[in-house]
């Protein structure tokens with residue numbers, strides 16, 4: 050690529066955009082508003098910014114692998130969001146401007162982008178997924194991979210600083226947008242087309258998934274089409290997961306005619322692609338009931354999360370999904386430890402122990418859950434599965450990758466195994482030993498102060514002391530022994546019934562989150578009224594507790 054010369058009229062007063070870049074970090078992802086037009090949501094993620102993040106990723110990879118940027122190979126894929134193609138072009142140009150060879154995959158999924166760094170013959174040094182998961186159409190963002198997994202929070206901070214530095218060096222500020230996007234467009238046009246070819250990777254990845262199913266089932270009479278005779282309805286909500294029905298399950302013999310919303314559509318016209326969302330699960334349940342499928346699969350936009358629907362039309366998400374995956378995992382790896390997030394039910398812990406496994410209830414955030422699993426294995430504790438109630442799930446045997454497709458595949462393999470073994474269909478009755486709470490609710494309380502982190506900590510510390518000092522006379526409240534975030538309190542509800550509450554800070558938002566579960570009618574209301582009492586005794590807290598009313 051030829052060196053870009055910056056237009057003369059904007060060479061003066063280049064602002065330092067470090068804050069602009071830093072604000073785009075969302076834990077171990079990058080997220081921002083990429084499309085104008087939604088009231089109150091200014092665009093924060095422009096092609097200019099994508100270009101410099103591309104430059105930064107090339108430098109970061111070169112440093113990580115001690116290679117010159119000119120020898121790097123990087124893959125880029127995207128979900129169907131309408132801002133995806135432009136961001137992909139800009140990021141590819143940024144990478145290529147550093148001399149890297151870029152493969153543009155077009156529509157892809159998050160797990161596929163990681164696998165592009167792993168699958169023999171591909172083995173890219175870096176992979177980028179352009180996605181904002183289940184967020185609305187106007188948002189977008191990036192996830193980054195190497196063969197070692199996805200970049201961590203600290204890596205993303207480093208990347209954002211590098212990107213701001215690259216912009217500064219080029220004399221480009223994110224204010225003055227019009228000129229800057231012209232600069233990036235010129236840079237993109239100057240890129241050698243041969244250094245950013247389109248590559249059709251998804252068929253390779255689909256073949257990889259088909260092989261997992263074939264070898265997992267190992268059908269005695271029908272190895273290559275082991276799903277013949279099975280009806281599987283897939284609902285990817287117009288995200289990137291439709292290929293699972295058409296390119297993975299159908300070629301293996303499954304009848305996928307009950308599937309819906311397979312066409313990628315960045316406006317997500319039918320429902321939010323998010324297995325945590327009630328409307329998404331309802332749509333999946335309807336698809337299974339209408340088509341009388343043996344199984345339904347609900348996916349999020351970039352397919353790192355999933356949930357399933359049993360043949361009897363019962364949704365299997367959240368605790369149920371973890372329980373079903375635990376059943377499969379513990380058969381394969383007896384006694385193993387399963388790490389989950391902090392809002393899992395008491396019933397799940399009992400269920401996992403009843404199968405001989407160990408439940409390690411950790412923090413919210415799939416990255417936290419997976420990292421804990423890796424850490425436990427490194428310290429000698431066999432930990433094969435890490436899963437969040439949100440549908441994020443990872444297995445040691447699958448590179449610890451956060452992979453909604455892989456979890457769904459495990460359920461499909463189990464479906465066929467059961468039929469071959471004469472054990473009947475996959476119904477929710479299988480989980481009859483999983484005790485479910487009678488009532489379960491989440492309250493998200495806004496922190497109304499700029500330094501919301503400190504305010505959250507202050508409230509949590511006072512809450513801890515209040516519970517220890519008798520929780521306003523609630524003698525049936527007791528702090529759980531192990532608390533990895535916020536404070537989880539066990540509530541003795543009498544007659545062996547146990548409720549709980551967890552008050553914690555949200556991972557990314559200026560909020561405190563209260564989760565409450567109860568095994569008695571009206572129990573949630575009772576627990577919440579006690580929490581309200583706590584807040585009313587501390588009137589100087591900067592929190593909006595009106596939702597507790």
Ligand SMILES: O=P(O)(O)OC[C@H]1O[C@H](O)[C@H](O)[C@@H](O)[C@@H]1O
Nearest residue numbers: 413414415439554555556557558
């Ligand atoms: O802390 P919260 O606001 O409830 O959000 C927590 C959630 O944040 C993101 O969506 C992560 O991808 C999830 O893994 C995490 O569970």
